[in-house]
Amino acid sequence: MKNLSTLLGIFAIIFVTACIEKNSSKETEEITAPKDSLVIDHTLTTENTHNKFSSSIAPVLKVESGAVIEAFTEEASDGQFNLNSTIGALDSLDFEPIHPLTGPVFVEDAKPGDVLKVTLHKIELGGWGWNAILPGFGFLADTIDTKYLKLYELGAEREEVQFNDDISIKLNPFPGVMGVAPDTSELLNTIPPRANGGNMDDPNMTEGTIMYFPVFVEGGLFSIGDGHAVQGLGEVCGTAIECPLRIVYEIELLKDKSIPEPQYETNDYYATTGFATTIDEAAKKATLYMVNYLKSEQGLSTEEAYALCSLQGDLQIAEVVDLPNMLVTMHMPKSVLN
Structure with a gap:
């Protein structure tokens, strides 16, 4: 009888574990359901x-x-x-x-x-x-x-x-x-x-x-x-x-x-855009817009925002051929933000 009780206990643990895993999997499926639905x-x-x-x-x-x-x-x-x-x-x-x-x-x-x-x-x-x-x-x-x-x-x-x-x-x-x-x-x-x-x-x-x-x-x-x-x-x-x-x-x-100009975000980063007739000016605008975003949305001081852009901001050239304007973006990883 003792062995039978032990065996039943093992079966119970396996059953409960399987149910938990099934429910967990179902939750994951629901969370990641395609947006096209x-x-x-x-x-x-x-x-x-x-x-x-x-x-x-x-x-x-x-x-x-x-x-x-x-x-x-x-x-x-x-x-x-x-x-x-x-x-x-x-x-x-x-x-x-x-x-x-x-x-x-x-x-x-x-x-x-x-x-x-x-x-x-x-x-x-x-x-x-x-x-x-x-x-x-x-x-x-x-x-x-x-x-x-x-x-x-x-x-x-x-x-x-x-x-x-x-x-x-x-x-x-x-x-x-x-x-x-x-x-x-x-x-x-x-x-x-x-x-x-x-x-x-x-x-x-x-x-x-x-x-x-x-x-x-x-x-x-x-x-x-x-x-x-x-x-x-x-x-x-x-x-x-x-x-x-x-x-x-x-x-x-x-x-x-x-x-002032378009911005965007993904699961991984927030981004600002800046257009201008030169890459230099577009990059300055994208950086300034990120500084302003960090101040208004993240509560940083001007000095903190500017420094964080230097430490973690990524400037990217998005567009260089559609004259007279060019487009530069700055990406800020969400992993460094609260």
């Missing part, structure tokens, strides 16, 4: 596009704070290329339709001085993409004057592409252009980054990233597009793998936050 409130297609930034462009959708939007975006040439294009297509490329953006979206009660929080919950690749070198365009345009076009088959399940026989590249889809309307009725082209966001071309602004945009006009008027399958920081030849995307994002209105 969010209920989509609105869908915008590639019929809902424009390619300028202006307060005069009428919204295609009005939403309340917290809306989840599914947006389909066109590739940057707006249909001037396809999988059968040859290098000759570069000669007839028209820059006027460049950057078709899906939107604008008007957020109820958004006023100048507020902030729009945009969470990029899901980013899926379209079926194909292209990468090109255009004569006269790119960081080394005065040194490398050549033409190049490479086409890629993509798709929602694609994780990498073959660059050549020896090199494969892991994909990291993200929208190159995101932004709100500036406070002008002038139709501004989308090529350079600005205070409203725009063509930031930062590969850190990918799935899971939370974006913050200052509001300049009533409703904010948020737009998104210029899908990239993969791109390095700087986008030095002038193009990424340009592609269509399906993006599921959540847009929220913040009344208790104020910023």
